[in-house]
Amino acid sequence: MNLLKKLTGKRRSVDDLIFDSVNVVLMLLLCVVMLYPMLNTLAVSFNEATDSVRGGIYLWPREFTTYNYAHVFGESQLLHAGMISVLRTVIGTGLSVFCTAMVAYTISRQYFVMRKFVTIAFVLTMYLNGGLIPTYLLMRELSLIGTFWIYIIPGLIGVFNLIVVRSFIEGLPETIFESARIDGAGEFTQFFRIALPLCLPVIATISLFVAVFQWNQWFDVFLYNSSRPELSTLQYELMKILQNSNASMTSRTAADAFASAQGQSQNVVTPTSIRAAMTIIVSVPIICVYPFLQKYFVKGLTLGGVKG
Amino acid sequence: MSIQQTPTPIEPKQLTPKQKPTGFMLFVQKCKEQKVLLLMSLPFLIWLFIFRYVPLYGWTMAFQDFRPARPILEQDWAGWKHFEFLFTDPRFFEVLRNTLAMSFINLVLGFVTAITLAILLNELRNLTFKRVVQTISYMPHFLSWVVAAGLVSYTLSLENGIINIILTNLGIVKEPILWLGIGEYFWGIIGASDVWKNVGWNSIIYLAAITMIDTEQYEAAEIDGASRFQRIWYITIPGMKTVIVILLIMNLGYILESGFEAQYLLMNPMNMDYAENLDIFVLRYGISMGNFSLATAAGIFKTVVSFIFLFSANSIAKRLGEARLF
């Protein structure tokens, strides 16, 4: 009860007490449901692979091993690929968020002559897809294939993020911008000095979206840079290891070949165990970085000061 | 948060008007006045054109028997053949029904739960607890669907599934239920799985919207003696309204995107009548057969439907006086 009191904080009325208690209990239940899959995956990742086939691993490994991780980290490429992943996440997120916010600012200005045109031009592309092959050929024409920039340029602006940021900027009181203009601020200053800082919660949010997207991306590596190992990313290397552990099961036609590997060698990793280790390896950095962004959209923020 | 859009714009630089220009000249003049705004957006418009509109020439593939070996203009033309294959398939309407049903369920459930979670998180008084819960709530988002579907399937299994264990122990059912073996349950299972996996992640954007609400409003309401529910109803929800409406319109455009992996992974011979959606159909008869033409035709169909939903939703929002997309 003491804990409950601590979690619900100081209260003012019976209604509040009931509401807070119910809320806290609900949230605790939610935590159980949401935490379980990660803990289960963690347990499987530390469980001996052949034993995991039997199923029934819950919160604790049955036959503890670090072999699954050893196998994954045994891949010499992994460290370099991890650095590329960090690089594309940092550069990709920085550029994308800045450009997205800037365009969002322009289309949030009611008086901008091209406002409607730019907005619609962007929105429509959310539902348009030229297809894989034409896109590939375009990237080839632009000489982006085999370069680092293929990770950054084609996805520079996310339309979803653009619209979200626009609606946040539109939500800011127009009077702030007016007084800035009276003080002689130009459009870029208004964007950089007013819109950007005041929309920090949404900037943090889309940064998170873009960063996670960049961090998890492997399809563009597969499509464009698969023959450039020096540009490979962490996720792609992990996909390779996973695919490799899948080898015995992928192809019916090559059955005979794989059976020979299987009849003789005991599989020490399975797709399930590799996938578990992969999930943990990929998620941990995100979960570590998360609190730094989280503070921007969990804490309240007062606009009163700037409203003045 | 004020969502009123100031109707009278103030030009960045007041030029002394010699005479009121009209039409094209007005446009040119305005462009001159707003060259900074133009410079801030036009490069990206060019980017957009190159990366998003140029590849659309690939739509011609839908009307061809596309073979990758040849340039796009030297393909054999096939007319409407691929659309016909799609629309005349005996299972097409079942597939479409499943797609729409699951998409609609996911849309409604997804919105309601994410908004509710954001509100409930916002009502937590202890900041540390709030941050911990929030962090935990989005964790399932980082599991791939392969892992997540495995857990869903296990949770629903006959002997070891927690759902059946709870239900039989509470005496609600006598015999454990074969959840994934009953087609009628499939849409619900997909909806619930989707909520479980994504609710925390989806609520982040609403949390961001809530932080934009001026805390003074809450303080004032408290002084006026407003109850918790009143504060939520009259301050928090209106504060999120713009974002909700905007997201709703955008997502209505994705009405034919009901997801793919979850359905594919949880599908089995007993529930496939309810599980197979447009994406799975296209995978089977398009992509996995190297038939890029059929995949493109299906893509065009989706775009047409998207536009219908998008423009309708936008004009409804406009008529209702809500925020709109464009």
Add this chain to the structure above:
Amino acid sequence: MIKKNLLLLLALSLLLIFAACSNSSDSSTDADSGEDGEVSTEPVSYHVFNATAGRDLDTNTTRIGKLFEEETGVNFNIEYLVGDLNTKVGVMVASGDYPDVIVPDAAIDTLLDAEAFIPLNDLLEEHGQNILDAYSDYLHMFTHDDGNIYYIPFGATVNEYIPNPNIDQGAFWIQRGVLKEYGFPEVNTLTEYFEIIERYAAENPQIDGMNTIPFTGLTYDWRFFAFSNAPNHLAGYPNDGGVMIDMDTHEATVYADSDYAYEYLKTLNEANAKGLVDRELFVANYDEYLAKLSSGRVLGFFDYGWQFGDARNALRDAGNPDREFMALPIVFDGVDYDQYLDPPAFTSNRGMGITTSAENPERIVQFWDNMIKEENQKLIMWGFEDEHYSIAEDGRYFRTDEQLALASKEEERNETGMATFEWSWPRLNGTFSDGNAVEPRRQPEVAFADYSDGDREYLEAYGISTFAELFAQPDDRPWYPVWSANIEQGSPQQIFEERTDELLRRHYARIVLADPADFEKEWEDFVNAYRSLDVDAYENFFTEVVENRLNGEW
């Protein structure tokens, strides 16, 4: 202020332009062309794309690959497929950016259509005598209508064919404890099979505290064929795909709605009514299926051996040999003998080809020609003498326990290059000229040494020396396997197969689980739906394939 903004924008645009212009360095080969006729051995590296799964590497980082490089100067940089095959090959073909060598697996038609491969005839004539010798019986099978050879398939059987001593293909499996319990009886027909399972299940409703699962199967996703292929095997036919080929008339007929399928489903339907069939038969995913098998409470199931290797390993680790499974050659009453074992097969529509991008393709052919030599094939298949195998006084190859363990270690196989070269390259099958098996696993000495004491108990009880001996020898089927016929992407046959797959999954489940009173009705429903497809065209297509193959046209 505006100037500052302009500068920033300029910088951004420059960035875009810079990105667009920064050229990718071409990673194609840097080989100097050798003198005419003479093939140089100076170092050269080729880029290989392999559409199956594996570990990316340079072949010269393996022991065997290093030796080969010393002999030929050629190194291969192998890239394996990670994502979707059709996507990868689609963009490859559309852009014309080919690696030097491709192993396209199922996408071979797309590449042939694109004329990505160069004809090899002259190159083989000039530099590939060993290949021509090894593949001499098979050349006509992969020579195309235009008289050209575009790729080298894998596994030309030379000398004598040896069937696999262990069952890695289809079979009805039974928990060995069931056989032991009743004194190692002979179980040959489906009726007998279900009788013994029913009896054991009645006497042992629980195993290790868990409910016994008398019969289950694999029905998840594309693996459903492991359920729907069974009637074909029960009828005494090998796995030719969706059709069975009559031995006399050589006609192809589908069996999905045949009397065999009817009898199979009827048996399962009755078994289901008796509670012998796993309730989750059509619901469990692949992992759950494997978990069930490895729990030791499953008594019987039909599957292909290579699909549940992980479960077998788990059972072996659990240390109770009676809970492991044994393959039985089950057939219908009235069928004379089974045909579970694969006849000698040559898959003519898979292979390794050289693309138009490769410079000095003769170097690659020379490498192939070197690796197909017997001594090199021994190196690839068996490893290094006295490390991975030993030679008995009579010249027979065998493996000691230590060698068995070493040769089955994944790291060791990667390091030596055995894992890299044993498939997806020109290779042999059958036996070497000294009578030893090309593949160690087919060498009886090796197979026998690999058996555990538990295995030996069962082998002795049935008076056999390998588990395959329970099965009948494969009949001669010169057309086998029909499923390797070239079915074009998006062709009516492929669409038929996709639709059939959908129908079978949906209806077979309903038929098996139906109340026995509704069985006939469900069966009728299925037959009607199935016959609304163009079955005849599909059968005719394969009849023609068989006919052509009998005439030597592959």
